Structures are given as structure tokens and as C-alpha cells.
Amino acid sequence: MNRVDLIVWIAYFISLYIAIFWLINVLEIKKSRKIIKIKSWPSVSIIIPAYNEEKHIKDCIESVLNLDYENSKIKIIVVNDGSKDKTKEVVEEIISKKKGREIILINQKNSGKAKALNNALKLVKTEFFACLDADSFVSKKALKRIIKTFYEYDNNLAIVTPAMKIRNPKNLLQKLQYVEYNISMLLHRLMSNLNSIYVAPGPFSVYKTEIVKKLGGFDSTTLAEDQEIAYRMQKNFYDIKQSPNAFVYTTPPNNFKSLYRQRRRWYIGGFSNIIKYRKMFLNPKYGHFGIVQMPFNLLNFIMAFIGVFLIIYYILMPILRFVKNIFIIKFDVYPYLKTFFSQKIKLSLTIIDLNAFRTVIILFLLVISLIMLFFAFKNADEKIKRKSITLLLVLYFFVYYAVLSFVCVISILEFLILRKRRW
């Protein structure tokens, strides 16, 4: 057994362990939820940080205004983060039209989302506040469902996250992200049950104001303040739960360049948060979050590196070798064609040609993935379109993952090199 084989074995083992772990948790999901009657709904501030969002902000604010919630109990704070487009004008127009509703606009110099949130947080006097990315839209019942979740649990609950969906995916890239978000929604539900959510997504996570203020607001030094705040809550033993039916729709990147930029931020942010909170890593004090969830998060990065290595070793290198061989025979492929056609081609896929071990593991991984996918779509209340789903899934499992692994590896390498240089 050589070194590459060993890497493959380890990668299989880790993948299988993680897949089975999630599967066991899926099969454990219970529907029983406490029925809670709320007589007087609490006031909620909704902070909408916006940078160059003239296209989406109107729909975004309108979705908030249309929430199934007492109008006087919703306060909207839009933070214009030094937009260069007409975001400011669009918001001012909405404010002048909707006089009966409480909408505040803060303009700040461009200084990032975390600072925008902190600036708005100074004005928040309500018990809860939500953060809503300007390119996202809430479904009518989302807020009530989220507030209900707060009342289902005790005072320790600091953040309730939504069930994030993709609003009508148009091109292929968006459709792939649609599959991804559905799976991620299910995983968040499982993490919620295990008390190990490590990210409070920008689209409509709702916070308990007092706790966030006590912990010092959002961190403006990280690339992923949405993950940082979640890690900080976990570190201080506050709970984060997902409200499984509180649907929020977000607009995904529609081209590779913006997807790359988004993921770069997620990967570098995620990685630096693992480093920042390394004291929690494998620390039994933090229970499942420290012992399993954080190692899982780190393994995601390691698996991306292994994936990229294997893709290079098993796909790119043979292609290079093939091209080199073509060069060696000076592109004269005629003799090969001659023998190719004159011989009887035996298509013998016998047992001899099969690596049984690999086949068994891959089959199991595939079956588990499909089961998870089925539950994910069911959980997201999305229909599986039979016609297009097969191709989409093939692309998702074999191309999208591979591409994201490359993005991850490049981002992390960039991060490590830059960090070294700074010191």
C-alpha cells in the first residue's frame, strides 16, 4: 500500500463517518413541537445593511413591510454603507411613501457590514433585533415562527436562524446552489438539535439584543462576522437554534466570479474563526460543539485539500501524461486507430477490473447522499423535479464539489501566505 492509497483510505473513512453521523441524526428528527400561544408579540428591530443594493433593496424592505406581524412592532433600520449607486435614493423614496411605518436610514462611510450592524445596534431598543441582507427577502410567516422559537426555549437562547432558500434559481450555477442550500438547511436543523450551529446567516438571523450588546456587538475585524458571532455565543454557552419553517429567500451569485468572491470570504472567515477559537477545539467543556462540530469544520478544509490532491493525481496527471504521449509520437495516432478498428474490441468489464473496496465505499456514500438529499428537499418543502434533477445531481456531486474544493484550497493558501508575510 503506497502513500496515496493511505490518503484515499483516510478520506473514505472520514467521509463515511460524517455521512453516517448526519444520517443517524436525520432519522432521529421529531416533529413534536410545543404549542405556544403568544398574547403580546414583542417589538423587533430589523437592521438592513446595504452596499450598492439599488436592485434588491426595494423588494427586501417591502417583504419586511408585508410580514405577518403587528405593524407598530416592526422598526426598520437601513444602514447605507457608503453605496456608490442609488441605494440611498431608493430607500428615501420608500420612507416618504410609507409614512405610517417606522423606517430609519443611517448613512455611513463605507466601512463594512459589521460596523454597519454595530452602528444600527446603538439605536436598537427592542428586545429582539434581526439582521437582513439587502439581497434577501422574508416570507410572510418567518418572523412569527422565529419569535415562537424564542419562546419555546429558555433564556439561554441568543440567536434563532432562519431556513434559507434560493429565490427562483435561473442559471445552472444558481440551480446548483439551490441544491446546496436545501442540504445546508437540513444540516442546520440537525446542528440546531445538537446545539452546534456555528453560523448566523446574514439573511434574517434574529438576536436577543441584550445578549449581543453584553458580548460587545459584531466583530469588524473578521471576514465572516456571521460565523464569528455564532462562535462567540457558543463560547459563552448561549444557544443558537434554527426555526425550521421560517423561510427566507436569498439571491445567490449568478456568475463564477462573484461565487468565488463569496466563498473566499466564507472559507477564509471560517478558517480564521477556527484559529481564533482554537481553545474550544476538542475541549470537552464545550461538549459536542468543541469535540465534534469544530473538528468537522476543520475536516471540511482538510477534505478540500485531499480532494484537490486526488483530482490532480487521478484526473489531471493522467490527462497530462496522455498529452505528453501524443507529443512523443508526434501526433501520429494512425497506427492506434488501425489496430483499434481491426481488432475485435472486447468490452470485458469483469470482476478483475474492479476495485471492490473502493466500489463498496463509494456506493454507500452515494446511497447515503441520496437519502440525505431526499430528506433535505422534504425538509425544505421543495418538490424534486424528476426531469432535471439527475443531471443536476451528477453535476452537483462530481463537478460543483470539485470546483468548490479548488476555491477553498486557493483561498486558504492565500490566507496562510498573506498571514505569514504580515508577521
Next chain:
Amino acid sequence: MRRKKFRRELYKKKYLITGIFTMLIFLVGFFLGVIVDNQRIESIRAKTEVQEIDLVDLQLQYDYLNKILGQNDNCEVLKIALESSVRKLGESLSKVEKYEKETTTKTEDYIRIKKKYLLDNIRYWNVAEEAKEYCNLSILSILYFYSDSCDSCPNQGVILSYYKNLYGDSLLVFPLDASVEDIGILRMILLKYNITKFPSLVINNKVYSGVIDKEELKEIICNETKWEGC
């Protein structure tokens, strides 16, 4: 606000169950792998046994022809027998290579098969050379020495297989892996032709060391034969 918890839960039972299932699937995969590997060895062994018979057959034919000198029309029969045997030898090489690629554990069986394959190649080369001389066959045999640690050897392999495809059964290539240990006849041949570098080719008793590129090899082949297309 009252805080109750300052410690988090662990789900040890779940980790354990997950671990057990993972190990189970791994074991199923592992044992299936062992079974298939054994099947593979069996099938290669069966192949080499058939070759053994072919080789004995060929040697008998050759001996017989030696006895009844002068009956040159029998040479055609010998040529056909030789070609089919060498073709089978080539097939068994691709089986050995495939086995090397797919197997998860390299057993002693595998090393034994590789040695046997090497010896077969040398025996066939012997027979081919003698038959060629005796029957005046229009064939050319190339001894191709390579080694595991040689980086440029695959390039030579590509060029050789190019000409094998071009000339078909008239060109006999005998690949000899010089890194196989403890084979006396291999040492003898290496010493006789004074081969220390890999890849090396021996064509009609002349040694060519280092990678021989496409044009050079064509020239050599054409010098040694009077084949069409030269």
C-alpha cells in the same frame, strides 16, 4: 438574567453507533476486496498456465523442425504459432499491469507472477531469435529493458507501443523489468550486453541506451528489416 448551563452535552452513544456502522461498511469493503484480489490472482495464474502449455508446444515444434531440416514450408506454421503466443504474452502483460493498478495489497503472489512473466519473455525471445534465423522469418525482436526507478522509461514504452501498433505481429517487443530481483538469466543478459542505464533496447545484438525517439527508432527498424513503409 439567570444562566443555568455552563457545560455542553456530548452525544457519546451517537458517535459510537456511527463508528460501528462506519467500521462495518469498511470491513465489508475490505473483505470483498480480499476476495476479488484472490480471484484476480487465480485468473492470472490460469493465464500463465495456458502460456506454459503454449510455450512447450512451441519449443516442441521448433525441435521437431530442427530434426527435419530443409522442409522450409513448415516455417510458416512456426511463424503463426510464434505470433499467437507472443500476442497472448502481451495480453498477460496488460493483465499484470492492471492487477498492479487495481489491487489494494501487493502479495507475494504478485511478485511471483511478475517473475514468471519476465522468464516467459526471455524464453519466447530465445525461441523467436532461433526461429527467425532458422526459417528466415521477416520478424524483428526488440529487448526492452526498463526499471521502476526510471522516469523516462514510460516515454520509451509509448514509442515502442506506437511501432508495435504500426507493424503488428512482425515486431516482437519483449519488455524486461530490470528491477526484478534474483533472476540469474536476467543478470546474465544485462552483463552480456553491458546494460547499466535504463531504458535500453537490444535490437539484433546491438545495444541502444537512453530514450530512442520516434525517428531514430524508425531508422533502426528500417536498417534491420526491409519492411514496407521504410
